[in-house]
Structure formats: structure tokens, C-alpha cells
Amino acid sequence: QITLKESGPTLVKPTQTLTLTCTFSGFSLSTSGVGVGWIRQPPGKALEWLALIYWDDDERYSPSLRSRLTITKDTSKNQVVLTMTNMAPVDTATYYCAHRYCSTTSCSEVFDYWGQGTLVTVSS
Amino acid sequence: DIQMTQSPSTLSASVGDRVTITCRTSQSISRWLAWYQQRPGKAPKVLIYEVSTLQSGVPSRFSGSGSGAEFTLTISSLQPDDFATYYCQQYDTYPWTFGQGTKVEIK
Numbered sequence: 001q002i003t004l005k006e007s008g009p010t011l012v013k014p015t016q017t018l019t020l021t022c023t024f025s026g027f028s029l030s031t032s033g034v035g036v037g038w039i040r041q042p043p044g045k046a047l048e049w050l051a052l053i054y055w056d057d058d059e060r061y062s063p064s065l066r067s068r069l070t071i072t073k074d075t076s077k078n079q080v081v082l083t084m085t086n087m088a089p090v091d092t093a094t095y096y097c098a099h100r101y102c103s104t105t106s107c108s109e110v111f112d113y114w115g116q117g118t119l120v121t122v123s124s
Numbered sequence: 125d126i127q128m129t130q131s132p133s134t135l136s137a138s139v140g141d142r143v144t145i146t147c148r149t150s151q152s153i154s155r156w157l158a159w160y161q162q163r164p165g166k167a168p169k170v171l172i173y174e175v176s177t178l179q180s181g182v183p184s185r186f187s188g189s190g191s192g193a194e195f196t197l198t199i200s201s202l203q204p205d206d207f208a209t210y211y212c213q214q215y216d217t218y219p220w221t222f223g224q225g226t227k228v229e230i231k
Contacts, residue, residue: 047222109215114167
């Protein structure tokens with residue numbers, strides 16, 4: 001059974017750096033095709049994809065946020081970490097990590113398992 | 125980036141109604157489109173991928189269709205559990221983008 005859970009601060013101040021950890025079970029990020037992504041959702045608004053890291057260490061980022069984001073993985077700990085620098089009130093959102101879907105024959109950037117999400121508020 | 129436009133933004137319907145949600149993309153995306161359902165306070169759940177393939181465990185009243193740049197999600201007979209917000213997502217071209225959502229409300 002695949003599960004993911006986000007952890008990190010619930011409140012950060014403007015200009016600070018946010019570090020979120022996704023701890024997962026039921027799969028390995030060393031298995032070919034596997035990926036874990038981060039998606040956020042401001043209150044009452046739509047989903048926004050942020051970043052994704054693959055089993056082979058390839059990383060993809062939202063171009064609009066690229067300069068502020070870093071995604072890393074620790075395969076031995078079954079964790080993926082997202083850091084976002086220079087936080088601002090507009091970054092207030094629920095942050096989700098999610099598993100990249102893989103069928104028996106191929107994988108795609110569809111997210112089939114999600115964490116419960118963690119609400120991060122940016123305020124002084 | 126590929127822009128995703130869903131319509132309507134809000135839909136009021138009754139249990140048993142047939143409901144259709146449309147997603148238009150700013151360029152053709154072949155078959156790389158997914159639909160998600162999100163209930164209040166919960167994470168999204170994938171319903172359909174590759175335009176029309178039902179994710180395991182999803183009721184058959186959900187179906188997807190379309191091609192190119194216009195796609196639809198249809199719920200054949202709306203059930204109480206289906207009142208939620210629905211999002212389309214393209215995964216044809218990086219960066220992957222979501223629609224703005226369609227909220228299905230009780231009429």
C-alpha cells in the first residue's frame with residue numbers, strides 16, 4: 001500500500017526559506033520509472049504543480065518558480081524534500097506530495113497517490 | 125505553458141443528473157489528459173488518465189472523452205459522493221498544468 005505524508009512548518013515569515021519533507025512508504029524511489037512530485041493549492045484556488053524528482057535523479061521544476069525551488073531525495077530514508085526560498089504571503093497554500101503513476105508497461109506524470117497535504121501560512 | 129480552461133466554473137445539479145465538464149487546452153495535447161476529483165479538505169484523487177482510461181476502483185458512471193484540445197468528463201448519473209471539485213491536468217508538455225476547477229454543487 002502506497003502512502004505519503006508531508007511534514008514541515010505551518011507558519012513561516014516573509015523572506016524565509018520553507019523546507020517540506022515527504023515521507024513515503026509502499027514504493028522505492030530507486031525503482032525505474034518512479035517519481036515524486038509536489039503540488040500546491042492556495043486556499044480556495046486551483047492546483048499548481050511545483051516540482052518532480054525521478055528515480056534517476058532527474059528533476060523538473062515549474063519554470064515560474066525555478067529560481068526558488070530545490071527538490072532532493074533520500075532513497076534510504078524514503079523521503080523527498082522540497083525547499084522554497086524567499087517565501088511571500090502569496091505562497092500561502094496547502095502543499096501536497098504525490099506519487100507518479102506507473103502501469104505495468106509505462107509511467108506518466110499523473111499523480112495517483114497523494115499525501116494529506118500540509119497548510120503553510122506565510123505571515124509576519 | 126499550456127493553458128487549461130474548464131467550463132463551467134460551477135455547476136448545480138441534482139442526484140441522478142447527467143453532468144458534463146469541459147476542459148480546453150491552449151494547444152493540442154494528444155491523449156495526455158487526466159481528471160481529478162477533490163472533496164473539501166481532501167487531497168485530489170485521479171479518476172481518469174489518457175483522456176478516457178478509468179483509474180482502478182473508480183465507478184463506471186465516470187467517463188472521459190475528447191481529443192486534440194477539447195476534452196470532457198461526464199458523470200452519467202450524479203451520486204451524493206460526486207459533489208466535489210473536478211480538475212483536468214495535461215501531461216503532454218512540461219510544465220504540467222491544471223485547469224482552474226469545476227465545482228459541482230447540489231441544486
